[in-house]
Amino acid sequence: MYELGVVYRNITRADRAAADALGALGSATVHEAMGRGGLLKPCMRPIYPGAQVSGTAVTVLLHPGDNWMMHVVAEQIREGDIVVAAITAECTDGYFGDLLATSFQARGARALVIDAGVRDVTTLQAMDFPVWSKAISSKGTIKATLGSVNIPVVCAGMLVTPGDVIVADDDGVVCVSAARAVETLAVAQKRESFEGEKRAKLASGVLGLDMYKMREPLAAAGLRYID
Amino acid sequence: MYELGVVYRNITRADRAAADALGALGSATVHEAMGRGGLLKPCMRPIYPGAQVSGTAVTVLLHPGDNWMMHVVAEQIREGDIVVAAITAECTDGYFGDLLATSFQARGARALVIDAGVRDVTTLQAMDFPVWSKAISSKGTIKATLGSVNIPVVCAGMLVTPGDVIVADDDGVVCVSAARAVETLAVAQKRESFEGEKRAKLASGVLGLDMYKMREPLAAAGLRYID
Amino acid sequence: MYELGVVYRNITRADRAAADALGALGSATVHEAMGRGGLLKPCMRPIYPGAQVSGTAVTVLLHPGDNWMMHVVAEQIREGDIVVAAITAECTDGYFGDLLATSFQARGARALVIDAGVRDVTTLQAMDFPVWSKAISSKGTIKATLGSVNIPVVCAGMLVTPGDVIVADDDGVVCVSAARAVETLAVAQKRESFEGEKRAKLASGVLGLDMYKMREPLAAAGLRYID
Amino acid sequence: MYELGVVYRNITRADRAAADALGALGSATVHEAMGRGGLLKPCMRPIYPGAQVSGTAVTVLLHPGDNWMMHVVAEQIREGDIVVAAITAECTDGYFGDLLATSFQARGARALVIDAGVRDVTTLQAMDFPVWSKAISSKGTIKATLGSVNIPVVCAGMLVTPGDVIVADDDGVVCVSAARAVETLAVAQKRESFEGEKRAKLASGVLGLDMYKMREPLAAAGLRYID
């Protein structure tokens, strides 16, 4: 169970340079670099296409239909953070709109990842403040119940600890634990460095079957060709 | 149960000026102005981004896989109307395409809101005829069974009475009862008038915690800060 | 049950000219031309708007979380094909990204239709390689289990036989059996040829009620107008 | 939009004898007798098998996560009523348990139909108080916001007016408008009266093809038999 009614002010953020650099690699490459881990559920979608960001997580736990803690988390944001919002139960209400986005952006936040809904999406796109959410909804919320800020939360099925790195783009959202950020960056960059050469080969008509030497294991597994 | 096989020709439309003015305020603001009411379920999504409209509802009740009544409702459209289509059971078929849109547009309709699917969406966007629907589907329909026109219908969970005001944008669709349109407009405009000042304050770094004087009630509710 | 571990190298593709020409008519018109048949479920959505293609199906059967056979099917692609990928169980993993797209495109494929997820969608759009899928997900796959290539598969609820014509656009995906491609094209073109005239009439304010002579059958069915 | 904060004390209940007699016919027969109308969505399921009831509807409109009005509606229940509860937005919380059931039962209610969740289902079965709901959930609710009692509500997609007849069994829930209860009963009873003879014929091996004289229309529609 979650601890309610607390705000942790001091969190250990992941290495800043690694957190910043991971964004350029994209969620798919970073996910692979972690041994295919860290992904939030694919129901988390960007509210507009084309955004690609990374940053350090500050977390907030909210109750269904209640966005009071959004104002509390705003104060804990530092430059380069991404707010990760979890809800204690299923909810698609619009917890966040252009006013909160203005505040978050002023505090240095790069994005919001929320396991619920948001609104004012046209304005958010104009502001260049990206959000990954599972819903878009005009449905308003109240301000009545305490949640928490900067506790470990589960967002879209993934455990996110304050200070973890969040990487988000059109393919989805991935969470890298702060302790593994530097190592994951190295693995991801290495992985990325091979992509150009592979792409060129494949573009020239070379088959993955040959490039990855798959013909033998496929035959060993029993694959039969029928003319 | 719905009354079937009837077309009400005379409906009382909401105040025209209010119906027209509500659109500029957007679904979220109007929904808040009604005390957080009137929203259709968030499964209702625009078929293309960026449209923002309002108008008076003419309603049509259809059967699953049957769009016969779409042609009947076309005749009842007046300039400034939005057609609201409900189905007697779950269906995602494509009830509406570019030909019907041409007819609706020629009659003065501003948009369609339908608790089912539509098709020809690329053409609809080119025509600038917005639709809010829960599906996009090529699936065709037949013309075999009577529904009704201009009876109260339930669309995406909301009761819509002919003549009500519909406000729709990228955030969703909201229904304002005709009797409350003028009053809701006033409340929404007042609400809107405060937004610019708030936005400026938040953009300057002022926190909602202070602007909305939330620190005291949060402390009273037991919020603890831990360093 | 599916036959596993086989690759059929020789398939009978639909008439090339018909396969190419069907694309311009769009999925809705082609679906109607087949007596409202051939549609894949509407959960199949384009990963970016505006693409409209047709081609001959090469099929691949995959296992959940395993994209090994994607490399096997690449070799069977010929110019003008569309790859249709089915999975033996529900899965939203990202089976396909920019590297495979580069390979498919180099082999002459026009698109991918997959009853699962894909990733690198921003790059796929930049490459102009359209995909219709039921999910977008960074989630990676392994290469461990044999499926099959060019067997009849069920993709999003529709039986697709290798060589069938696939037509896909923003409205959805439709499958035309190879044997009926020429005939379907003729019916669809005839249907299309009437559209311009109808559109002009409707745009001028003529009602479908009159153009389609519906008033009498509606009255016969018992429709009542109430003033 | 719904009218909030009101309790209508005087409602016109359907003919008592008809309301009572419809239950024995079952939801499927009654639905057919209305020309295939009146059904709530099939997500409405009994919390335990075998219950079959009918009664007159008293309605209550609730807010998500708030069951305050359940206590208000209790006072409006009369012998032979069934409470129909609608929620202003999607919710699966457990609005109702054994204490409320005790109260409803003491007031004469025969069942609850609720477009949300309930709890204490083991006890409810022991009490022989049937519920049709879309969820079972321990999730508790608060008592904070006004809804309404005895206004027309939409429950699981169907418009239910206070005083309508509700028929519910293992197949689902159907609503008969008060004005049509007597007529529907007559049609349903007539329909039912033919069932015994039909069942005997079919049990003896006579085919529906022959009993319903379908062979000719099937052939006319083009059905071909292939040996």
Next chain:
Amino acid sequence: MYELGVVYRNITRADRAAADALGALGSATVHEAMGRGGLLKPCMRPIYPGAQVSGTAVTVLLHPGDNWMMHVVAEQIREGDIVVAAITAECTDGYFGDLLATSFQARGARALVIDAGVRDVTTLQAMDFPVWSKAISSKGTIKATLGSVNIPVVCAGMLVTPGDVIVADDDGVVCVSAARAVETLAVAQKRESFEGEKRAKLASGVLGLDMYKMREPLAAAGLRYID
């Protein structure tokens, strides 16, 4: 695409003894015996608990909301068959009730597997006629459009060919191709024969870790124990 409007009268049913014997082994064991294949999606649930059957498939393809072909397929049933019903699009209507069950049972059918809804479930249980479906619904159907009988169909995601063996119990529904029925029975029986010994060992407290000799491969895979 499906072939419409045809009834194949002569189908090759799987070996009768194998078809009959597979039922006792249950869907899970048979599925494993096929290398983890043949399963219909888990949305297919029994309408009452405890039924366990097997038989040879006769198939029927239906249209949404139309059960006309149910009467056509009845004539093609032989003793020991199970009717497998597919729909050309998503539908949860109640296609089948006690009258059709009486007819099917009189013709020798053992069960119905349908990718839609059924009704009269209380009576079906009393008749001991099991059904696996994805919905229970009172919603009635019409008799207007031709489908087909005894063509290969896709039911709940699985390709079922007439004459295949269907095994169904509380765990789900599995399809065994007629050609593999005898071989699958042998594998399944062998698998089953080891179960008693394994169960006894596990019941005595022996761990699967030791019985299946998993400790070494787990260690090789890197499993670490932390005290």
Next chain:
Amino acid sequence: MYELGVVYRNITRADRAAADALGALGSATVHEAMGRGGLLKPCMRPIYPGAQVSGTAVTVLLHPGDNWMMHVVAEQIREGDIVVAAITAECTDGYFGDLLATSFQARGARALVIDAGVRDVTTLQAMDFPVWSKAISSKGTIKATLGSVNIPVVCAGMLVTPGDVIVADDDGVVCVSAARAVETLAVAQKRESFEGEKRAKLASGVLGLDMYKMREPLAAAGLRYID
């Protein structure tokens, strides 16, 4: 992100007496006693009705389609435990059947709570080994990938720490943190102690409106009665 490939052998279980006593109070009462917290999502349903248990959590993290770690967790079970199984991604496969249940039961486990599917449900009921799951499926799993045992996991949306108390019945599953078990028991028992008196009053016809003194706050909130 989860830590993979580890088994924590020493966990701190909640107070045994409290863990045992909480079961009799049921999930709804315990959830209320925690201030309406601790509930797993309502998709977690018992595989058969009537079971009511409590115990201390041992946790296992599994991969989609892979139940290898089920054998690893079996060794960590002690008398009075309930196994809580989480999956790293959405999966409805049948991870658990009668053989594993035999082993778990022999080790002293009282139940399984799993965010996926199980099979052999008829046998599990006969064995009196209850399971709460989100699916029933014959679908088999492989044994190939390491997860972890006794790490904090998220199961059906709730964070479960090894040693926490699990309470499960027909209403759902609730998790009580080990540290709060004794206190929660006291609150729940106190809550329960008032129920008998309330039930008697309500059964005699006293209204909740009067028993809970709601008439005044309802009037203050603006409730209007209309005759």
